[in-house]
Amino acid sequence: MKKGLLSLAIGGFGIGMTEFVMMGILPDIASSLDISIPVAGHFISAYALGVVIGAPLMIAIAGKYPPKRILMALMAFFTVGNALSAFAPDYHYLLATRFLSGLPHGAFFGVGAVVAGRLATEGRQARAVSLMFAGLTIANIIGVPLGTYIGHHLNWRFTFMIVTGIGIITLLALRFWLPNLQASPSSGFLKELKLFTRLKPWLIILLTTIGTGGFFAWYSYIAPLLTEVAGFSSNSITYLLIIAGVGMTLGNITGGRLADRFSPINATSGLLLCMSLALMTLTMAAHYKIPAVIMTFVIGALAFSIAAPIQMMMIRAARGSEMLASSITQGAFNMGNALGAYLGGIPLTRGFGYTAPDWVGATLAFSGFVIALAIIAVDRISERKLKTAGA
Structure with missing residues (x-):
């Protein structure tokens, strides 16, 4: 796999983990914040709402910049959002940080898919896009079970800290591995x-x-x-x-x-x-x-x-x-x-x-x-x- 595609896959891993792990640690968060599980389910909805709103919004703001700068900015936003989630003191704070964490999701995969296609050889564009999405699917094999286990046996806040760490690794990978492509x-x-x-x-x-x-x-x-x-x-x-x-x-x-x-x-x-x-x-x-x-x-x-x-x-x-x-x-x-x-x-x-x-x-x-x-x-x-x- 090309290093540029690998950097996108690492980002996909972090995004997939933070999106799907919430289902596994929902009871732990509910107990910690003293809310019911149905109310804690709002955190899932808030993230999804962030994705839907953030996809066109982020592209509108950053669409004229080179793809590498856009992807790094989106991943920095994502990393900060998950770091804030790890220290959320109450329901309303975590609801807001989950919404913020979802904002860059759609734009990252959207820009990443275009970049993956440009990095691929002719006739292999869809295959390159699938390699980026492989990070999200692998998160369901490794990241989500690991994050759920940590949330159950240690503390759900550590799960978001791990996602934050993955975000930092992605930023470094994008910085050093992704080519400087011209803006579309x-x-x-x-x-x-x-x-x-x-x-x-x-x-x-x-x-x-x-x-x-x-x-x-x-x-x-x-x-x-x-x-x-x-x-x-x-x-x-x-x-x-x-x-x-x-x-x-x-x-x-x-x-x-x-x-x-x-x-x-x-x-x-x-x-x-x-x-x-x-x-x-x-x-x-x-x-x-x-x-x-x-x-x-x-x-x-x-x-x-x-x-x-x-x-x-x-x-x-x-x-x-x-x-x-x-x-x-x-x-x-x-x-x-x-x-x-x-x-x-x-x-x-x-x-x-x-x-x-x-x-x-x-x-x-x-x-x-x-x-x-x-x-x-x-x-x-x-x-x-x-x-x-x-x-």
Whole structure:
């Protein structure tokens, strides 16, 4: 791996750890700050809100600067936000610092995806983007379990200190390993916003939100599914999440290769259809331990295999506005997080079993597949128009 890509992957590791570890240390934070677990769940929402708001905001502020300077500034912001979280004295302070920590998330991955594509050799751009996202998936194998263990057995504040340390390491890696690329040509932020007067970017945002919502409808309730339905002990959940994380990592790399070989939209449509089928299969397999473990790996792999293809799809649809569009996609992933968790929880509140969210997830993933078919149709219509105009 090129050192420049490695520096992006390290940053992705830190971002992935701080985003997903909150689910594991939520009870510890709630106890420490003397609040209920549902109230502590606001910290997850605050981070996601920061991602959605920060993606376009940060690009608007920094879009004209060279990518290296932008990435270092974003990572410095991220590092300070997590350092402040480690010393949060109460609920309101931590809520604010979690929001601040989320602001650079989307912009970092958005700019990083464009940089990864520029560092890659021709025909391997999606593969390079997947290497950056590998840091986020590896965080689910190493960083999240480690941070959860430390939060349980030592202090949750140490977990944020570790993330802060990773942020500092990323800053050094960016400083010494990332090449000094020139700033991308820009016609100004307001003119770049005209990108969203076209249909295709909106379809990609919709696909990302709904399609990835299928994954989060499953993943948000994976613990009770594995304990109450499959019959695993609560002590086994950490190891089962590691299995899911391994699947995410391998799927992420595979998705990049598929996008380079078959095109991003073809890879995305096929993978979403497979994810829908896998989630439906899980509703039956979840009653047996070994099949449940296998499907945990498979669904994790399928879910993260669409990350690089979707990112490349948006970048190619946004010539001249690549960093803005790429960062917006990260906001859509987080909207998918909120949508999937919310819709997946509805059948549970109405008394259905813990396989019900998987049916919701299968429906969302299939809906994403349908939207992908619509994007393919839009592309074909555009090609026909170009041929007609050329003739």
